[in-house]
Amino acid sequence: MQHVIDNRVPANPVPVIRIRRLTKSYGHGDATVHALRGPSLPGTDEPAGVDLDIEQGDYVAVMGSSGSGKSTLMNILGCLDVPTSGRYLLDGTDVGHLDEQQLALVRNRKIGFVFQSFNLVPRTTALAQVELPLAYAGVRSAERRRRAMAALSLVGLGERAGHKPNQLSGGQQQRVAVARALVTAPAMLLADEPTGNLDSRSTEEVLGLIDGLNATGRTVVLITHEDEVARHAKRVLRLVDGQIVSDVRQAPVDGPPPVLAGLGVPA
Amino acid sequence: MILWQTLRFAVGGLAANKVRSALTMLGVLIGVASVILLLAVGNGSSQAVKDSITSLGTNSLTVSAGSAAGGSRSVSSVKKLTVADAKALATDADSSAIKSVAPVVTTSATALYGNVSYTPGSVVGTYPAYFETSNQKVAHGEYFTNDDVLGSRKVAVLGATTAKQLFDTEDPVGKKIVLGGTPFTVVGVLQAKGGSGFTDPDDVVIAPLPTVQNAFTGFGTVNQILVQASSADTTTAAQSEITRVLLGTHAIADPSKADFRITNQASLLTARESTTKTFTVLLGAVAAISLLVGGIGITNIMLVTVTERTREIGIRKALGAPRAVILGQFLTESTLLSVIGAGLGVAAGIVGSHFSIVGIKPVVIPASVLGAFGIAVAIGLFFGSYPANRAASLRPIDALRHE
Numbered sequence: 015m016q017h018v019i020d021n022r023v024p025a026n027p028v029p030v031i032r033i034r035r036l037t038k039s040y041g042h043g044d045a046t047v048h049a050l051r052g053p054s055l056p057g058t059d060e061p062a063g064v065d066l067d068i069e070q071g072d073y074v075a076v077m078g079s080s081g082s083g084k085s086t087l088m089n090i091l092g093c094l095d096v097p098t099s100g101r102y103l104l105d106g107t108d109v110g111h112l113d114e115q116q117l118a119l120v121r122n123r124k125i126g127f128v129f130q131s132f133n134l135v136p137r138t139t140a141l142a143q144v145e146l147p148l149a150y151a152g153v154r155s156a157e158r159r160r161r162a163m164a165a166l167s168l169v170g171l172g173e174r175a176g177h178k179p180n181q182l183s184g185g186q187q188q189r190v191a192v193a194r195a196l197v198t199a200p201a202m203l204l205a206d207e208p209t210g211n212l213d214s215r216s217t218e219e220v221l222g223l224i225d226g227l228n229a230t231g232r233t234v235v236l237i238t239h240e241d242e243v244a245r246h247a248k249r250v251l252r253l254v255d256g257q258i259v260s261d262v263r264q265a266p267v268d269g270p271p272p273v274l275a276g277l278g279v280p281a
Numbered sequence: 282m283i284l285w286q287t288l289r290f291a292v293g294g295l296a297a298n299k300v301r302s303a304l305t306m307l308g309v310l311i312g313v314a315s316v317i318l319l320l321a322v323g324n325g326s327s328q329a330v331k332d333s334i335t336s337l338g339t340n341s342l343t344v345s346a347g348s349a350a351g352g353s354r355s356v357s358s359v360k361k362l363t364v365a366d367a368k369a370l371a372t373d374a375d376s377s378a379i380k381s382v383a384p385v386v387t388t389s390a391t392a393l394y395g396n397v398s399y400t401p402g403s404v405v406g407t408y409p410a411y412f413e414t415s416n417q418k419v420a421h422g423e424y425f426t427n428d429d430v431l432g433s434r435k436v437a438v439l440g441a442t443t444a445k446q447l448f449d450t451e452d453p454v455g456k457k458i459v460l461g462g463t464p465f466t467v468v469g470v471l472q473a474k475g476g477s478g479f480t481d482p483d484d485v486v487i488a489p490l491p492t493v494q495n496a497f498t499g500f501g502t503v504n505q506i507l508v509q510a511s512s513a514d515t516t517t518a519a520q521s522e523i524t525r526v527l528l529g530t531h532a533i534a535d536p537s538k539a540d541f542r543i544t545n546q547a548s549l550l551t552a553r554e555s556t557t558k559t560f561t562v563l564l565g566a567v568a569a570i571s572l573l574v575g576g577i578g579i580t581n582i583m584l585v586t587v588t589e590r591t592r593e594i595g596i597r598k599a600l601g602a603p604r605a606v607i608l609g610q611f612l613t614e615s616t617l618l619s620v621i622g623a624g625l626g627v628a629a630g631i632v633g634s635h636f637s638i639v640g641i642k643p644v645v646i647p648a649s650v651l652g653a654f655g656i657a658v659a660i661g662l663f664f665g666s667y668p669a670n671r672a673a674s675l676r677p678i679d680a681l682r683h684e
Contacts, residue, residue, distance in 0.1 A: 094599060095678040115603055121677075122601020133596045133681070137297055147600045149286055194600070 035063030036100030075247035126195030185216025312572030313626025321643035323561030361502035390461030402484035406493025422469030595680030615665025623657035
């Protein structure tokens with residue numbers, strides 16, 4: 015596992031994610047819908063915005079029903095969408111000030127995505143999928159291949175490198191997506207309902223992989239509506255109508271994820 | 282991102298929709314091939330006209346009666362051309378540019394051989410110099426001679442078409458034909474020149490001038506005087522010498538009031554050339570339109586491709602693909618479509634130009650091959666840039682949510 019994962023202990027205590035008074039709304043005037051609003055400002059109906067800090071090495075599950083704003087939050091955290099107002103600092107950088115080019119770089123270097131619907135590039139082999147972020151980062155072909163193979167073996171798909179998405183099962187496709195997300199050694203792994211389309215065995219496999227990544231120091235933000243999945247996280251946030259209504263810590267930031275801790279794996 | 286990788290993705294993208302890509306390429310192929318082929322046809326026909334005019338003899342000048350300025354003065358004052366005019370031209374001491382002179386009378390008569398009756402296009406009475414000047418070569422037998430002219434002998438040289446009509450497979454030389462009641466002995470048959478216009482230059486009977494005058498036209502005027510300049514370069518000099526001599530014999534002081542007209546083949550050549558140039562430009566325009574339509578086909582298909590692959594674009598953007606990479610990928614795809622289409626079009630155009638089209642042998646213009654290929658590739662880039670730009674400027678979240 016160690017050849018892919020950046021195992022260094024963070025030198026600075028700056029949170030990986032710091033958002034302040036963040037709001038996201040759609041539509042105008044009376045038809046405005048606040049997908050993210052936070053608490054109302056005292057005495058008015060105006061949204062105050064969401065505040066949130068996520069520490070390096072944390073494993074956060076964001077829960078909420080459909081329409082609670084959890085996907086909106088995830089898209090903003092992943093720099094796929096821009097907030098209506100508020101500040102978002104990723105690794106100390108104010109993302110709001112970056113142009114399109116720099117945002118692409120941030121997505122490439124700092125964030126690894128895992129989506130509910132896998133989102134693999136069609137007609138492309140598993141190896142090429144995993145090489146893709148490295149190619150965009152400008153890594154040389156031989157180095158790219160070596161690192162992509164390492165990432166694929168990490169998720170247990172080393173011998174399926176030449177398979178295309180339509181030749182892989184759902185669980186295997188999601189493992190390819192995990193390998194693709196971690197191959198650039200990003201600061202943060204963002205997973206949007208990663209097990210939503212998987213059977214229970216594949217769910218365990220994928221969550222096991224994510225637990226393992228967190229155990230080696232990777233920050234993970236996971237969106238889910240299943241308590242079973244949230245059980246894997248060190249901290250659980252609940253969103254209702256664009257507000258964080260509860261914030262429960264299930265395990266310390268420095269320790270292993272709760273499920274691995276229960277198995278007796280040392281930190 | 283490395284060029285090779287982009288190219289591989291582009292080929293993969295095209296291969297994913299083979300029929301669609303092939304049809305789009307077909308559009309470009311047809312455009313390029315038609316540009317090359319139609320320009321080659323235009324060029325071929327202009328070449329053919331040039332060749333046929335050259336075969337008439339580029340250093341011959343034709344003097345005919347009538348006002349050069351046309352119209353304004355009365356017919357009665359126009360002096361006809363006579364054999365005396367021709368003699369004056371032939372004997373003028375200062376006219377170094379004039380090589381030979383042949384007065385020509387033209388009439389028509391019905392020829393009879395045995396029980397075959399045929400009316401040739403024209404019966405020409407002239408001097409032997411006519412043959413060389415008008416580039417008429419004898420295929421079989423002989424020309425008539427100056428002696429035949431002086432003796433007003435009843436001999437004739439037949440054009441290829443006339444000979445074929447009267448004699449079919451028989452050998453005409455030495456046979457007697459009856460032309461308008463007068464018996465003539467055939468001494469030669471001319472080589473076929475082939476016609477480019479409405480009149481067949483091979484449908485002719487040529488006989489000595491006095492013989493034709495005696496039998497048909499009388500000894501008054503001649504229709505035209507054919508003058509051969511000493512070379513193609515001296516036609517202008519010959520033209521001014523003819524003007525000078527004839528103004529003298531016709532006693533006209535003002536050259537603008539000349540009662541004769543001089544035409545040369547060179548001026549005919551330029552007139553015909555400008556006609557065929559118009560023709561070529563017209564053909565080229567039609568072909569260019571089809572090339573444009575091919576280009577619009579590329580835009581259409583690339584727009585469909587972008588819409589279809591919006592989600593893929595979203596994924597790539599989420600993985601950190603910069604705008605330039607997405608742009609490059611779709612531009613490469615559209616350029617690849619046009620390059621392959623244009624390449625096949627060039628091949629098709631060149632192969633097609635080996636066949637003769639509506640009787641014209643196409644002559645490929647090398648510049649048109651390069652031009653058509655270059656324009657097709659540029660069209661691919663230009664028409665591909667709109668869809669590619671649209672793909673590249675999609676916001677990642679919108680692209681990812683696209684169904």
